[in-house]
Amino acid sequence: MATDETVLADDSQRDDSLRDEAEACLRALAGEHARLRDDQWTAIHALVVERRRALVVQRTGWGKSAVYFVATRLLRRRGAGPTVIVSPLLALMRNQIEAADRAGIHARTINSANTEDWEQVFAEVEAGAVDVLLVSPERLNNPDFRDLVLPKLAAGAGLVVVDEAHCISDWGHDFRPDYRRLRTLLADLPPGVPVLATTATANARVTDDVAEQLSGEALVLRGPLERESLRLAVVKLPAAEMRVAWLGEHIDRLPGSGIIYTLTVAAAHEIAGYLRERGYEVAAYSGQTDPAERLQAEQDLHDNKLKALVATSALGMGFDKPDLGFIVHVGAPQSPVAYYQQIGRAGRGVERAEVVLLPGLEDRDIWAYFAGLAFPPEPVVRATLDALEAAGRPLSTGALEPRVDLSRGRLEMMLKVLDVDGAVRRVKGGWTATGEPWAYDRERYERVAAERTREQQAMLDYLDTTGCREEFLRRRLDDPAAAPCGRCDNCTGEHWPADVSDAGAAQARDRLRRPGVDVAPRKMWPTAVKDDLGVSGRIGPDVVAEPGRALGRLTDIGWGNRLREILADHAPDTEASAEMFDAVVKVLTAWDWAERPAGVVSVGSRTRPRLVGGLARRIAEIGRLPYLGEFVPLGEPAPRRHNSAQRLRSVWHSLALPDDVAEAARAAGGPILLVDDRIETGWTVTVATRQLRQAGVPAVLPLVLAVIN
Numbered sequence: 001m002a003t004d005e006t007v008l009a010d011d012s013q014r015d016d017s018l019r020d021e022a023e024a025c026l027r028a029l030a031g032e033h034a035r036l037r038d039d040q041w042t043a044i045h046a047l048v049v050e051r052r053r054a055l056v057v058q059r060t061g062w063g064k065s066a067v068y069f070v071a072t073r074l075l076r077r078r079g080a081g082p083t084v085i086v087s088p089l090l091a092l093m094r095n096q097i098e099a100a101d102r103a104g105i106h107a108r109t110i111n112s113a114n115t116e117d118w119e120q121v122f123a124e125v126e127a128g129a130v131d132v133l134l135v136s137p138e139r140l141n142n143p144d145f146r147d148l149v150l151p152k153l154a155a156g157a158g159l160v161v162v163d164e165a166h167c168i169s170d171w172g173h174d175f176r177p178d179y180r181r182l183r184t185l186l187a188d189l190p191p192g193v194p195v196l197a198t199t200a201t202a203n204a205r206v207t208d209d210v211a212e213q214l215s216g217e218a219l220v221l222r223g224p225l226e227r228e229s230l231r232l233a234v235v236k237l238p239a240a241e242m243r244v245a246w247l248g249e250h251i252d253r254l255p256g257s258g259i260i261y262t263l264t265v266a267a268a269h270e271i272a273g274y275l276r277e278r279g280y281e282v283a284a285y286s287g288q289t290d291p292a293e294r295l296q297a298e299q300d301l302h303d304n305k306l307k308a309l310v311a312t313s314a315l316g317m318g319f320d321k322p323d324l325g326f327i328v329h330v331g332a333p334q335s336p337v338a339y340y341q342q343i344g345r346a347g348r349g350v351e352r353a354e355v356v357l358l359p360g361l362e363d364r365d366i367w368a369y370f371a372g373l374a375f376p377p378e379p380v381v382r383a384t385l386d387a388l389e390a391a392g393r394p395l396s397t398g399a400l401e402p403r404v405d406l407s408r409g410r411l412e413m414m415l416k417v418l419d420v421d422g423a424v425r426r427v428k429g430g431w432t433a434t435g436e437p438w439a440y441d442r443e444r445y446e447r448v449a450a451e452r453t454r455e456q457q458a459m460l461d462y463l464d465t466t467g468c469r470e471e472f473l474r475r476r477l478d479d480p481a482a483a484p485c486g487r488c489d490n491c492t493g494e495h496w497p498a499d500v501s502d503a504g505a506a507q508a509r510d511r512l513r514r515p516g517v518d519v520a521p522r523k524m525w526p527t528a529v530k531d532d533l534g535v536s537g538r539i540g541p542d543v544v545a546e547p548g549r550a551l552g553r554l555t556d557i558g559w560g561n562r563l564r565e566i567l568a569d570h571a572p573d574t575e576a577s578a579e580m581f582d583a584v585v586k587v588l589t590a591w592d593w594a595e596r597p598a599g600v601v602s603v604g605s606r607t608r609p610r611l612v613g614g615l616a617r618r619i620a621e622i623g624r625l626p627y628l629g630e631f632v633p634l635g636e637p638a639p640r641r642h643n644s645a646q647r648l649r650s651v652w653h654s655l656a657l658p659d660d661v662a663e664a665a666r667a668a669g670g671p672i673l674l675v676d677d678r679i680e681t682g683w684t685v686t687v688a689t690r691q692l693r694q695a696g697v698p699a700v701l702p703l704v705l706a707v708i709n
Contacts, residue, residue, distance in 0.1 A: 015045065018074065025070045029103035030063075039221045040067050046219050047071045047159060047194040048078075053186075054219040055165065055197045055211050059227060060344030061322075064198040068161045069103055069132075071196070076131055080158025085134045086182060087163045100132055107132035110139055110149075122149070125156075137167070140181035141416055143427050154188050165197035166337075169209040170375075170448050172202065174338065177416035183213055184420070200225070201341040204478035205451075224481035225340070225474050229347030232355045232469040233489040234462075235496045240557040243330055243358040244271055245500040245508035248278045251308070254354050256325025257301055260310045261342055263331040263366045266556035271330060272310040274511040285311035313342065322349025330557070332359045334367045335455040336462055336476040356496060359463050362561050367456055375448070376406060376414055378440040384414065388424060388433035396430035402528040402645040411643065466490055512558030515583040516590055517707055519548035519679060522686040526645040533652055545689040546671070548702030549587050550679065551580070555708070559583070563706040566611070567678055573607065575614040576705070584615070585622060588703070597625060597701055598670025601661060603688055604630040608677055615705070616675040626668065629661035631688055648683040655684070657691040666696035678706040 019036070022044055026034045036044070039056070040063060046052040048071055056064055072083040100107040108121045108130050124130045133153070139145045154160075166172040167179045186195060197210055197218075211218045237243045247260065262268045265286040272284035283297045283306055294314075300306045302321055309315060313333070324346040333339045339357075347353030375381075387403040388395060397412055404411060415431055418424040423438035424431050458476055465472050467484070468491050474482035489495045500508075521544055530536035552559025554567070562580065565571060576584070600623075602616035613630060620627035634654050665672050672692055679685060679702070689700040 015049070018045070018048065021077075022070050022074060025073045025103065026066055029066060029069055029099065034066075036066075036070075037063065039223055040070075043067045043196065043219070043221055044071050044074070047196055048074045051192045051194045052217075052219055053195040053197075053214045054221065055199075055207065055214060057199055057202050057207055057220070057222040059223065059225045060200045060341070061227075061348035062200070062223065064163075064200070065099060067198070068159065068196050069100055069105060071159055071194075072105060072131055073103065075158045075194075081156040082125060082130050083132045083159040083161060084153050084157045085132060085161040085163055086137055086140070086179075086185075087134050088137055088167060088176065088179075097132075097134065105131045107134060109134040109136075110145075111136040125153075137176060137178035137181070140185065141178050141419065141426060146181070146426075150185060151188065154185055154193075155190060157189070157193055160185070160189065160193060160195045162195070162197040164199055165210050166199040166202045166206050168197075168213055169202075169206045171209055171451060172206045172337070174201075174341075177413045177420075180417060180420035186213070186215060200344055201337050201477065203337060203476065207478075225477055225479045226470070226481065226485070227344065227347060228487075229351055229353050230343060230355050230470065230485075231352060231487050231489075232343070232357075232473075232485075233496050234357045234359065234469070235498050236359060236463070237498060237500070238361075240360060240362070240561060241509040241512050242500050242505055243360060244274055244512060244557070245504035246358060246498075247271065247328065247330070248275060248280075248508065249500055249504050250496070251275065251280060254326040254328070254356075255352065256323060256350070257304050257306060257321075258308050258324055258326035258328065258353075259301075259315060259319075259342075259345060260308045261315075261327065261329045261331075261333075262310060262312060262557075263333070263363065264553075264555035264557075264560075265312055266553045266560065267330065268310045268312055270512060270556055270558060274508060275308075275310070277511065278507075280308070281306050282308045282310055285309045285315050287312065287314040289314075313338070319345055320348075321345070324348070324353065325350060326354040326356070328354075328356045328358065330358050330360070331366065332357060332363045332459050332463065334452070334459060336458050336473050337455070339459065339462075340473045340477060357463070360557065362557065362564070364456070364460075365561075365564055366555065375417065375445045376410060378442065380404060380406060381414065381418070381440060384411075385418075385423060385433050385438070388431060389435070394427050394429035394432050398527050398645075399430065401526070401643045402649065405643065405646055407643050512556075513583065515551050515559065516587045517550040517553055519550050519682075519702060519704070519707055521545040521547060521689075521702070522682045526648060528645040529648055529652075533649065539686070539690075543690040543693045545674075545685060545700045545702055546593070548674075548679075548685070548704070549591055550704045550707045551584055551587055552706060553708070554678075554706050559706075567608075567706060573610045575610050576618075580705075581615070581618060584619065584703075584705070588619065588623065591701075593671065593701060595671055595699070597623070597673040598668035599626045599628045599665060600673045600675060601628050601665060601688075601692065602630040603655070603674065603676040603684060604633050605677060606633050611705075612675060612677050615677075619673065619675065619703075625673070626664070628664040628668065628672070629658060631661075631691075632656045632658060644681050644683070647681040648687070651683045651687045655687055655691070657688070657695060662692075662695035665692055668697075671699035671701050672697050674700050674702045676702070676704045678708070679704050680708050 026036055043054050043056050046054050097107045167174055167176040211220055265288055268284045268286050272282050275282045285297050297309055301309050327343045327346045343355045384404045419426055422436045425434050462472055469488040470485035471482045484491055523539055525535045552563055554560050554563055600616050600620040602612050605612040617627050634656050685702045692700050
């Protein structure tokens with residue numbers, strides 16, 4: 001009969017043999033000199049031998065992907081099914097598939113960009129030819145995938161991996177509603193299927209939340225988050241043009257190639273354009289960039305054909321370039337956790353990487369502008385549930401919009417959360433109410449909102465700290481090993497110069513204040529307004545506006561700052577400054593219209609009559625055009641609507657074109673310049689244009705001070 005000592009010795013021998021096998025797998029993946037870290041082995045052992053659920057919180061570059069690829073190889077050799085990896089970004093998927101191929105692991109992916117391959121992929125999975133299947137989280141909320149594909153994957157999976165697991169938690173800086181569906185996936189897994197969740201950016205609260213959602217007694221492996229190659233610094237400059245000029249004058253001092261992060265798409269394009277004018281090879285990168293262009297830009301940076309990508313946070317998780325030499329932020333992210341994640345892209349394979357933050361006074365305004373992620377108030381949620389119950393049939397998001405005053409993005413986010421909570425269900429044709437009882441967790445939502453506010457304040461505190469910057473960030477991540485790094489500007493006393501030349505500042509100012517943004521006209525009516533407004537489908541050529549122009553975007557770092565000031569809700573109604581009016585004139589001068597305007601009409605404003613009316617009259621005067629009058633606002637002021645259909649309904653009945661203005665516009669015999677202060681949804685200009693065109697005006701040219709994005 002075997003003694004306890006014999007059993008322990010046999011277990012130890014098996015573990016040694018398994019570790020040798022794991023080390024061989026790692027060398028195939030990462031090279032002959034690669035060796036497993038102790039925590040990597042602990043995680044692999046927990047997954048392969050103990051079939052446990054584990055959460056690994058380790059710094060970027062630590063080797064989290066090596067854990068699940070090595071575990072996959074070991075499990076597959078022991079007859080397990082394929083590993084299913086839920087991964088948030090296509091860029092991450094591409095990098096992981098390439099890494100898997102190097103190790104002889106056959107990986108395939110299912111996402112919105114390769115629907116034509118799905119049938120072949122599923123056939124390969126059925127045949128046992130796929131070792132790793134990567135799935136985008138958005139697939140988890142697709143009804144067909146959820147009901148037909150997901151149960152089969154769950155039943156046959158050998159390992160489930162949740163990459164960037166902080167996205168599960170609404171306490172995290174990057175909460176994604178699609179990740180909520182993972183609760184169902186994990187709950188439905190057969191006993192004994194191991195689960196690995198990984199992240200580099202989770203504080204204690206997020207770690208606890210994710211571990212709880214893994215269910216069972218999850219093993220949590222949390223390591224120190226020190227990045228020995230990073231040299232953190234903050235450079236404070238008083239104006240946007242000086243921050244951009246600083247980039248132009250110091251980018252040569254930044255080693256290798258890197259990433260310049262911006263808070264908005266507009267800023268990414270502005271800064272990229274400025275640096276290209278100075279002779280630097282850079283490219284703009286955002287979620288709005290064409291996918292093929294994004295791929296090419298990533299590859300060019302990998303190949304060091306670019307000095308930098310000027311990018312929004314769309315270039316974040318999953319971008320892997322070990323020799324990335326610098327990260328510069330023009331504008332501070334809202335959270336130290338988000339900031340630490342982004343700077344973690346740099347310095348993985350080099351001894352030194354520069355990390356510079358150029359904060360702006362406008363950062364808080366931009367944070368506020370993008371603060372629409374909070375869960376909606378209870379009356380809005382109840383109205384949504386009531387609308388679904390009353391319909392008696394599935395309603396699409398578009399059909400719900402006129403019944404619920406939320407933007408499309410917030411509405412979809414709310415529905416996904418309600419789906420996981422069991423109050424609604426996504427089906428073919430839209431959403432239905434389940435009739436299950438549901439409680440509004442007001443206390444939790446308020447605590448999450450308060451946490452967001454604390455994160456923003458912590459980011460402001462980071463800018464002003466006189467202590468170690470890396471220690472500050474690591475403490476925000478609840479890293480127990482946080483200590484002074486000895487490398488940042490505060491630790492060394494070596495600060496980047498906070499000055500720029502007059503010529504550099506002037507050049508940047510000219511670039512940022514270069515006026516003019518193209519404004520595409522609305523082309524389609526919302527489906528939901530057909531019954532009550534009598535319009536649907538494509539907006540006809542007889543009533544559509546011509547492409548318009550705006551002075552700038554509210555989200556850019558040039559004119560945006562001034563436009564946000566003058567158009568803020570609390571701002572007084574004043575006429576445009578001489579500088580702003582001169583810039584508008586430049587926009588008009590550069591406008592390549594097919595036919596010169598024959599007159600000017602303004603949109604009557606309740607809140608800014610001096611600004612809008614004064615601007616229209618001054619344009620008419622300087623352009624030697626007749627000012628023909630204005631649209632008259634009708635009824636009581638309506639509350640600002642958040643979605644497209646409701647905004648159109650509100651505008652439809654609140655604008656009147658007086659008969660004398662209509663007659664004068666028709667008699668002008670040519671295009672009419674239509675002046676307003678801003679374009680948000682575009683429906684005010686669209687409705688006003690329709691009325692002018694129906695009055696006999698041959699063309700309408702919209703001109704506004706600002707567009708929202």
